[in-house]
Amino acid sequence: MSRIGKSPIKIPNGVEVKVENKMVFVKGPKGELFQDIDSCISINIQEDTITLSRETDSPEHKSKHGLYRSLINNMVIGVNEGFKKELEIVGVGYRANANGQTLELSLGHSHPFIFELPKEIKVSATSEKGKAPIVTLESHDKQLVGQVAAKIRSLRKPEPYKGKGVRFLGEEIRRKAGKTAAKA
Numbered sequence: 001m002s003r004i005g006k007s008p009i010k011i012p013n014g015v016e017v018k019v020e021n022k023m024v025f026v027k028g029p030k031g032e033l034f035q036d037i038d039s040c041i042s043i044n045i046q047e048d049t050i051t052l053s054r055e056t057d058s059p060e061h062k063s064k065h066g067l068y069r070s071l072i073n074n075m076v077i078g079v080n081e082g083f084k085k086e087l088e089i090v091g092v093g094y095r096a097n098a099n100g101q102t103l104e105l106s107l108g109h110s111h112p113f114i115f116e117l118p119k120e121i122k123v124s125a126t127s128e129k130g131k132a133p134i135v136t137l138e139s140h141d142k143q144l145v146g147q148v149a150a151k152i153r154s155l156r157k158p159e160p161y162k163g164k165g166v167r168f169l170g171e172e173i174r175r176k177a178g179k180t181a182a183k184a
Contacts, residue, residue, distance in 0.1 A: 024037055033078060
């Protein structure tokens with residue numbers, strides 16, 4: 001039983017949802033998104049709610065029921081409120097500069113990483129004295145924000161000995177004791 005798939009999606013004011021040929025289009029103040037829907041899932045839009053139903057109770061259809069409900073819900077939230085990911089850059093001499101759609105990262109290599117961002121993402125980098133620089137990514141597309149944030153994190157993953165690297169804000173890094181701790 002798909003509990004996620006059964007719950008209805010509330011459409012907020014200012015958001016427009018339409019279905020054409022198994023494609024869902026969601027338009028709102030932050031932008032517009034579309035998603036292709038499998039033929040086993042049917043969508044019903046009534047006034048300000050969206051409900052999804054499936055053809056059969058096979059495990060494949062049950063999983064797609066919950067999946068597409070979550071995807072459409074994320075689209076509705078994204079075009080209305082937007083999504084935000086924050087990355088913290090920890091390390092001596094590690095820096096981040098945002099200029100338009102370009103993010104320049106100095107992560108301890110001989111060269112800086114220049115990262116071109118998609119036009120749907122807004123980026124900002126803040127650095128205060130004595131604190132690690134923070135890169136903020138904002139967009140109406142949750143999948144795109146998460147994918148870009150993961151790509152930036154993969155440039156220098158946090159290492160377990162000193163904790164240096166790019167991490168999500170608030171992410172806990174499991175620290176290891178070095179070789180000197182084993183001798184004592």
